[in-house]
Amino acid sequence: MLKIISVVGARPNFMKVAPLHKAFEKLSVVSSRLAVETGKRKSAEGGESRKDEEKNSTTKHQPTTVNHLICHTGQHYDEKMSKVFFDELELPKPDFYLGVGSGSHAEQTAKVMIEFEKILLQEKPDLVIVVGDVNSTIACSLAAVKLHIKVAHVEAGLRSFDKEMPEEINRVLTDTISDFLFITEKSGIENLKKSGVSDDKVFFVGNCMIDSLIHYLPKVDSTTITEDYKLITNNYIVVTLHRPSNVDEEKSLREVIEMLNHLSEKRKIVFPIHPRTRSNIKAFGLENLLNENIILTDPIGYLDFISLVKNCELVITDSGGIQEESTYLGVQCLTLRDNTERPVTVEVGTNHLIGTDFKKAEIAALEILSGKKKVGKIPELWDGKAAERIVEIIVERLIRLRWS
């Protein structure tokens, strides 16, 4: 039996761990069935010890049982930033909840490390899985490697080459100390090669976030959010903004709102607002500037949000994951950033990297609304099976290590 702990902390982590959990569960069902069948056979033949059985099953590349546990650091804690995702993505209640909450980067990272180390000492897992690039990702991988526990990083190798982004620091550091690096797009292979990571740690497997998207698309179609907001399919804009570079300064936030006001004269805009952005709009006294064709909502659950993106004409965002989801859905996306760590969404998909000159962004948005749309393709291996590939590799390697 292998014990594996997956870490979730912030909103974009939940949809990456959900398919991994499902794949581990599936493996356990298959394994217990196989174990029953093998047990019946062995007892008829005179028996085999548990160790021999496990060793043999590995050499035949058959699955083994995994106790997959989930640790939620509590980096995001609001009902609408966290619990709704557990419910909709059918994740079980986390086995461990660290409750670290908000704080400066150092405070948040340190608190996660201190609390997660206690869990590691108590549970002694064979592996810790971290996903994405949030503070919980680096904090938990660091706590684990210091205790000589192996770490797998899902969504490794992505690089914006912009150290002003806290996520870039988290990505570089997590990749440096991880034992398994699971890649979503080929740029990740190149980036890791250049940073000297040995090839045998790197696996191009596809995208777990897209696994969730594919799995839940049928459910998305039964949501009523577009009717609730009286939106016409392919005739409205979805906006999400939360990067410190766009929303932490009054000047840029004011310019963003001006841009949205202009665009809202052409199309209805739905703007589910992140707590950071909401509190900054309030702090800078900008609440009354937003024009009435902009529907401001609290953060929206997973299924409703995907429904909004799937049916809109244009997404304007500074998120990482939404660049990928819109590419999969073939929806035009304007990314208000100077760089992207997900270049495949621009090279192959429907993403337009537009920078943070909001006047230029407005012109680009108007061009798209007038019909100048990019035709995209779905990137390689974004086929809904990334988590299954990851689980297979992890189990095979861990069992091999155990017997080496």
Ligand code: UD1
């Ligand atoms: C974090 C991630 C970012 C990810 C984003 C998705 C890091 C460095 N950043 O940014 O990569 O794209 O999550 O949302 O890990 N807050 C609440 N309720 C919550 C959570 C946060 O009110 O449930 C407020 C708090 O005031 C907090 C602020 O939002 O201080 C920022 O939260 P934090 O987790 O520090 O970073 P995010 O901006 O959410």
